[in-house]
Amino acid sequence: MKPTITKEQAEAIDSLRNGKAAWDDEDFLYAYTSADYSTSPEFQPIASMDIMTLAAALVNGYEVEKTPEEKVRELYNQHRHEAACSFTDEGTNLSLGKAFGIKEASKVFGVDVEGWDEFDNV
Numbered sequence: 001m002k003p004t005i006t007k008e009q010a011e012a013i014d015s016l017r018n019g020k021a022a023w024d025d026e027d028f029l030y031a032y033t034s035a036d037y038s039t040s041p042e043f044q045p046i047a048s049m050d051i052m053t054l055a056a057a058l059v060n061g062y063e064v065e066k067t068p069e070e071k072v073r074e075l076y077n078q079h080r081h082e083a084a085c086s087f088t089d090e091g092t093n094l095s096l097g098k099a100f101g102i103k104e105a106s107k108v109f110g111v112d113v114e115g116w117d118e119f120d121n122v
């Protein structure tokens with residue numbers, strides 16, 4: 001099973017795997033258990049993971065956790081799509097109302113989603 005890890009953790013794994021040293025799975029696990037590496041800045045995102053999640057990510061691959069902006073955009077687009085596919089005015093209005101509410105709430109909470117301007121008519 002692929003674990004979900006943060007963008008920072010994924011970048012740290014990729015950087016160390018594809019860097020000059022080209023770390024393998026054993027290098028990551030050794031570094032995780034070694035005081036020499038666990039405090040280094042490039043290893044910090046990985047050091048914050050539990051060892052089972054790290055091992056699963058190394059062996060099975062991983063999914064990168066969506067940012068709040070991506071989650072809001074996905075939910076917004078879902079309701080826009082539902083509005084476009086609705087066969088009734090009531091269904092369309094309900095879905096557009098949800099999309100508008102998501103957009104407005106995101107602004108209140110300071111979640112800036114790139115591309116909001118293209119939907120200003122909602």
